[in-house]
Amino acid sequence: MTHRAELAAALVLVALLLAALVVGPGDVSLSTALEIVVRRLGGGAPDPTALTLDALVWDLRVPRALCAAVVGAALGIAGAVTQGLLRNPLAEPGVLGISAGAATFAVFGFALGLDAMGLWVTPGLAAIGAAVSLALLLWICADASRVATVLLTGIALASVAGAITTLMLALSSERWDLGLKIVRWLMGSFEGRSWAHLGAALVPTLVGLVAALWLRVDLDALSLGHDTAHSLGVQLPRLRRVALGTIALLVGTATALCGVIGFVGLVVPHIVRLAAGPGHGRLLPLSALAGAAGLLAVDVLTRAVTSVVIPPGVVTALVGGPVLVWLLRRHGEGAT
């Protein structure tokens, strides 16, 4: 088996990481930026004659780029697992309201001031919210084989979660600082994401990737239907539990770090399948790579085009929405 797709995705990701070092306000050449990165990676102290430049590259751009990549990877894996679990190529945490559930719980934490307790609180709450949404979806759609039923149920869940979030926002309108914080967070951004944020996102994303890979044989078998998967030795209740926990962990991590970002988990696995086929052994790591490259590309391109801060979720939705419609026309009718 050749690994051309893996190699290509990795190269694109590296190229984007390099681009992320030089794109943005402040004139930094690639060689200067690389010099700083190499020095700091080697444990060296910042150059005392260029402290601002050092801080710009090492404390702002590098963690920001890596955060975007990790969030993209988490969303790519979460999308692939969601599609496999629901046997539905149009399923995605954003479309199905799983991310919305994560956001609702995170905002709840803000409203109660829980997030001051530590960096892990918001991701934790977001993961619980994602788990609750997905558990509700699985429960409601237990016997639904129709693609459209699952999507419509997800839309209903997303509406309810969105309404609760808006309600909390309305109730906090007396407190401007809180309201502003919630709105900023909901819009999502990679602005000011630090090494601490990166650490908090990287570990759960790696755990999610390992858990997803552990499920790969089960997810492959499930593509033949529940009864056939069962006859092939797949323990469906356990598969559902582990997949639910994995998706919740990944979506919670991504949402907590930069708000609701939709459609990455929808588009990325589709592109990967075209290149590498539907087997989850390759689909999952490739979706992580391609998701990382995709979301980093969104961040680099928007920063290259404008100095206005544009939430990444806006860009992914502007691209992903039409793609969903196109996929729906291609799959939706035949797959019901």
Place this chain on the structure above:
Amino acid sequence: MTLATHGAGVRIPDGPWLVADLDLQAKPGRVTVVVGPNGSGKTTLLRGLVGARPLDAGTVTIDGHAMARMPPRERARRLAYLPQSTPLVHDLDVRELVSLGRAPYLSRIAGPRDADRAAVDHALAAVGARDLADRRVATLSGGERQRVMIARMLATGATTLVMDEPTAALDIAHVLSLLALLRRLADQGHAVLAALHDLDLARRHGDDALCLLADGKGGHRFGGATEVLRPDELADVFGVDVTLDGDALRFALRPTDP
């Protein structure tokens, strides 16, 4: 390996029994057919036999081992199941599809081994589908597709094969060639248990037969195919006139009373 049920029963939830007190044996070397009117519970029973739904009464054993207590992967290596339809989510090629039959052997860490690839080749050869290996499943004819689905069952190494209407939606040439394949598999030592809707073909190609009576009490008959699928019995169960013409069953609507 012999698949046996002991007092097995399935029912509509809070409703009538579809099958009750069933003692059936599907033995190696024999083709066992399951027939019954629409809605008599063939699919429900088969799903119960393979554990895809719980039985409402009784137990299933494979060579004397209680299936419910068997580790799922071990069960999957002994008992394979083909549902009436297999809607594919993705566009697989034939080899990828048949390889999914190796799921009960695959490690969670390592990839497929040589033994897995050999089993897939062997399964494809056993159903005469070697030349289809690189085709997309979506491009196969109905007959080719069913052969490949059976290869997927064989790739598990299971010797007990349970199939729900494997001949449905096939034209007569493919029906006959599929039944010939089932006979060949039985001759190689497999226990074949298949629901069939064509009573005449079931009678000619089955060694043993289970006929569900659809009487609301779970009534059924099990035994040798020619004994169970007698014209007079079938006439009662299916509500048509049945006669035996040489070796062939003939069916006619009953004249309605004016």
